[in-house]
Amino acid sequence: MGDTLGALLRQWRHRRSLSQLELSLRAAVSTRYLSCIETGKATPSRSMVLHLAERLEVPLRVRNDMLLAAGFAPWFPERELVAPALDPVRQALDRILAAHEPFPAMVLDGEWNLINANPAAVWLGSGAAPHLLNPPINLMRLALHPDGLAPAIANLPELRARVIANLSRQAARTANPALTELHDEIRGYPGGEAETDPGESVAVPVRIRVEGHDLAFISTLTTFSHPTDVTVAELAVESYFPADTATAEIMLARGTS
Structure with missing residues (x-):
């Protein structure tokens, strides 16, 4: 079983040395809503997952992992260079x-x-x-x-x-x-x-x-x-x-x- 979206979000927020307040300001969402996502009490839309990942400057590969954890299909393709x-x-x-x-x-x-x-x-x-x-x-x-x-x-x-x-x-x-x-x-x-x-x-x-x-x-x-x-x-x-x-x-x- 992989990490939940909340766990991934929290890990990357810590990796970027951001508090919930700082990320909420960057993402223009409430601290309470962000906290609810991290604890699994709120289910964000696909666009919100991508929005938060963008504000955290998460690599595209990990953004796909976040989408999967949230119940969505990966958004970014991974093609062979010869494609x-x-x-x-x-x-x-x-x-x-x-x-x-x-x-x-x-x-x-x-x-x-x-x-x-x-x-x-x-x-x-x-x-x-x-x-x-x-x-x-x-x-x-x-x-x-x-x-x-x-x-x-x-x-x-x-x-x-x-x-x-x-x-x-x-x-x-x-x-x-x-x-x-x-x-x-x-x-x-x-x-x-x-x-x-x-x-x-x-x-x-x-x-x-x-x-x-x-x-x-x-x-x-x-x-x-x-x-x-x-x-x-x-x-x-x-x-x-x-x-x-x-x-x-x-x-x-x-x-x-």
Whole structure:
């Protein structure tokens, strides 16, 4: 038996550090009505369930769980990326990857599993052990596992510290147990953690040695705006940009060779 709607609502309200009063103000409903929903004394409409989930910034996957708990059918579809309905999404992702060459870019799901990558990204990860390159390839595992790219990363302690902190926040924000497990796994890898001295840097770079080249990248994450499909909502493109002139020259030279 799954959680009731009231239990799910209360869990996510606590996860967002909101009191009943604060959520009631956000949702423009009475505190008494909200309390009755949480205790099971009131049965909200489907639109009210979606309204409250929106105000709590609940992931689409969990909004479907809330609807099911309230006795309604799921509202947000979860299609395979190869489904015809997602052709525009897939084409957009392919265009982003191609346009970013000769710099690395990859498509990731909500658990940091690799969906697709351009040739530059494949080259960047080519030094990992074969067992880490078998699907599903997890980017965090690939980067920080001692059999992965970790030995080639010059600033491993500071990068690990940032990755672990980000995974902790993401797991708390989404309540995805797979992310909690990944966080705990990564924390168990060797390599240490170190605070980052910002100095003159604008972001923590990835400093990595690949085929004799010392490279430095900063990265961005791009997501789709206003998704209504669970799969699309959980996709992200990580794009790597040169953090110094030498890296840019090396990657541009590779792109023309």
